[in-house]
Amino acid sequence: MTNSDKQNQLANAIRFLSMDAVEKANSGHPGLPMGAADIATTLYTRFLSHDPQNPHWPDRDRFVLSAGHGSMLLYSVLYLSGYEDITIDEIKKFRQIGARTAGHPEYGYAAGIETTTGPLGQGIANGVGMALSERILNAKFGDSIVDHYTYVLVGDGCLMEGISQEAIGLAGHLELNKLIVLWDDNNITIDGAVSLSDKTDQVARFQASGWNTSSVDGHDQEAIAKAIEQAKTSPKPTFIACKTVIGFGSPNKAGTNKVHGAALGAEEIAATRKALNWSAEPFVVPAEVLDAWRLAGLNAAKKRLEWEKRFAALDADTRAEFERRQRGELPIGFDQAIIDYKKKLSADKPKVATRKSSEMALEVINGIVPETIGGSADLTGSNNTKTSQTNAVTPENYDGRFVHYGIREHGMAAAMNGMALHGGLIPYSGTFMCFSDYCRPAMRLSSLMGIRVIYVMTHDSIGLGEDGPTHQPVEHLAVLRAIPNHLVFRPADAVEAAECWQLALESQKTPSTLALTRQNLPTVRTTHTDENLCGYGAYELAGTDQDAQVTLFATGSEIEIAMKAKAMLDEKNIPARVVSVPCFELFEQQSDSYKASVLGNAPVKIAIEAALSLGWERFIGENGVFIGMKGFGASAPIEDLYKHFGITAEAAVEAAEAKLKAAA
């Protein structure tokens, strides 16, 4: 043990707050906070640029507790540092309903929680996104305004999860040298020793992906400090392996999986108090210890004052632009630009795939909104996410606006979460919709956190064609719509694509997915409206409810089929109307009367979507007809597939006639 008594006491404050809170809740994870207390103490009292009184200061260092189950570590240091959101009462309410101190750190519950963690491996990828944002914004605004570090604390679990490799590879490639990852190397997982399931040399693994590395005693605060100092001089991202003892201080449980995820029990806590010479009552931090922590917080805050001065010295336009981005507001003129662009589309009537019309919309958007950062998981030419304004972000030049994420869908999604959380940027990027499955844990967190991340998911049905069932989404629209607080858009033409993009960008607290076709589609919105009709979620596209015998509900590529079916029905003197349903979630937010008017009174209701029926009951009821997929797709040219699976205007007409005959 090489720490001074004071250093030990600072760290012990974390240990006892964590032990006591877990004990009171009789639930939680004391092992990590006890083991990583020296790391956190070193970081928060000697390195972290932050201001507990102004916790949202944009140029603060970010700290991500990737091993989110150690939440009491974070709550402890926030309380000790003087963050007002985390009082001692909150700590006493750990894991109780309504508390800011949830089981795992929940973004938005308290300042100082930079991201929601718990699902392992997400935090390190969030950290990569944050560190990337820092570099991109630094390139834009300069060292005096954007110049901070991102620290991530990871456990063995984070490093075993595959997403960590995607994050490590991306950070190494982009040489994100202001990213510093501290590994709580305690040799223990829930099941027991790490050696039960892994023998990876983590230091060598990080080196293989271009990282700077070091190894230290995780209970030697001076050694940790030296490693962080060294990290700051490296041109690469840094991985610091900190050898720790899980549950440090517990005489009978330290170093075992017994202390990972359960309260220690009164007896063992008493023994630990004795072992660590800690005489304070539960939830009491001795005044001199708390003072030292608070002083460290105050000292750190001085950097913010210096930053404020530098910021005030900027020209007014730069300040306004920086602040606008921080607020998450779009530039003035954005709406008008979309309206003008839609006007042009209604006149031009392009016949293009919606992945292409998405690109066309982005060409307009990226010209006006400088904070969008595009990307693709190595499908740039297929996802159409790169526009004329977006040069690649490279280690040599962070002043780009397009990230080649590599074949790393999951890491990409989680990095986008980090970028949105960082502030100042709006991330969007693409992959094939079928591979939204790879992104799913991160997409769920976008929704849970309520952040503006935009997922471009192209090749959204069997319309993908020959690549076959492994690449053809069938259940994915339903399962993405199932995520709470997630807007799933499926535009039918270039006008709807522009409107959906507008809505996605305007949804500050909700992530969006755009489901886009590979195949060309005609323009159906040929009459211009300033109003964003997709904002209703569903709207009458053709025909009227007054006389309709049949309502055809459809989305995206199947609008063309619905329109054709309507024309065929009209010819047979069966009046039909078509309702476009670009977004289920927005439709649900409309008034009951609007919803009733869109659902309409036609005796026959048919939904057409080249996907499974799940969720369509909402529109067509128990007696409606669903024309779509019943199982997996197949490998063949697109024309063959739509016929093979019976997703045609003819099938819709036949079904409508049969229904009408049965009712007659």
Place this chain on the structure above:
Amino acid sequence: MTNSDKQNQLANAIRFLSMDAVEKANSGHPGLPMGAADIATTLYTRFLSHDPQNPHWPDRDRFVLSAGHGSMLLYSVLYLSGYEDITIDEIKKFRQIGARTAGHPEYGYAAGIETTTGPLGQGIANGVGMALSERILNAKFGDSIVDHYTYVLVGDGCLMEGISQEAIGLAGHLELNKLIVLWDDNNITIDGAVSLSDKTDQVARFQASGWNTSSVDGHDQEAIAKAIEQAKTSPKPTFIACKTVIGFGSPNKAGTNKVHGAALGAEEIAATRKALNWSAEPFVVPAEVLDAWRLAGLNAAKKRLEWEKRFAALDADTRAEFERRQRGELPIGFDQAIIDYKKKLSADKPKVATRKSSEMALEVINGIVPETIGGSADLTGSNNTKTSQTNAVTPENYDGRFVHYGIREHGMAAAMNGMALHGGLIPYSGTFMCFSDYCRPAMRLSSLMGIRVIYVMTHDSIGLGEDGPTHQPVEHLAVLRAIPNHLVFRPADAVEAAECWQLALESQKTPSTLALTRQNLPTVRTTHTDENLCGYGAYELAGTDQDAQVTLFATGSEIEIAMKAKAMLDEKNIPARVVSVPCFELFEQQSDSYKASVLGNAPVKIAIEAALSLGWERFIGENGVFIGMKGFGASAPIEDLYKHFGITAEAAVEAAEAKLKAAA
């Protein structure tokens, strides 16, 4: 170029078949088959133990094309080696409807396709599962019967995907020395050079996880052969980096991303024919070349004859056991054991969590079914997947029946796919249900392939309690039910848990998920039936439809609530019945009359499930009441959460009364 002319011609046969097929389809990926042709030629003509005439021979070597987009490589070598399923006509029908030669290799379409690949990174993890199965079965049946290699061809995409790290880590830990991974190291991804997104030293990365490695010229068949020979002597799994040129042979496109995923065009193919001295017409393989390939196939097949002799020399019981496992049939006595066990449960009426009753059922099953291989992603004590029969599988002793997969949900799921595909074993393993999201791409492939993999997903609702919304599934039941050909079971008590396990094990062509509680539940099936009632998917648990005013549909933990609501309604003289719905998918398979009888005629229909409502319209219609979740969960003790979210018997009673009053 160091190959002999003959070697070159053997490889060129792959190249031209691939080029010609892609050209005819005007769709596909010629780059990989052309670049990796020397690797495949070396492997198939000199190493692979297989018998094209008896392709399902159990002790064959397995070859997995993890980079599934290069499917023409596989179809070419299968045709050339003499597999009857892949004729030249099939190759001409590449990517057309009904062809065995789908866009990506589809398991079950043709012998020799060992797994479905395309979603990147899955194949290498499948290979780990296959190689693990080989070791486990070798430990059981001995070297004379089970002793083969697993070869995997991976591309850059497979290695960038996070799942590859999980697979690499697991294989390194388990020292799967009969696993040989060949890397088609061509420096090119779809977007361009690999350097656009990665600088990982892959060889160093594999070494860091305990692999044997080597690097060779991927166009030097002798060098590749030497590396494979060396690999066979290593006590570790081997990674061979084969430096290749993508689209090898194409004068103007080789070495670029232009040849990755598009037809070369007639002109370039002509130029390639000239460059490689290949004068044969499209789809024609010169007789001497085809003969050499076929001869290699015949030579390889000799090993099968030797094996047959060794197998015939075994004692009858061992032979019968081996063959039973190969057929995928359960041991005689299995059904009776389940019936006996259920009888005991109905009498004992245990009050345990279904994760515990799953363990109790497994204790019976694992005693009778020796081929089950359990596991957990480091949540063994929480998932309750380990029974008294299942010692850990370790590098020192493969004769175990439990795999500590580590914190690698995705790799675990994909490895289980590989184990099921290998044959001879029935894999099951667990994680928290919320983290089924991490497994999803592999779970979808279990379903697409139609294989018996059993996913144990515990902590299946807000009943998880304090860990909070990151760990509480709300949409997961719906999104798992959305996967085609996937049985999602949610048993309500120990009897249903036993029945669901029985059904999962008996479903040879369909994977299953068991959704299990953390919290204790009473036994509701207190009257014994030999019949497996869960096999109906839904059945009347209490009350009758004759007089019922209210039908309460529920699953799992909410059956207790439904039963309490029924009791409360009965007291108010409102007759109610309870329908247990352990499996939506099996219910859909019942006759219309059975389904109608279960749905019943009660005027009020209420579904109770601590999850989102999606999918329940099927049971309660448009006018039913759903009592469940509307969004994400929260961190708190379980009792508080059910009340907080209004999932209570009182809420059900209130809703029933309100509905009846409104209708009166």
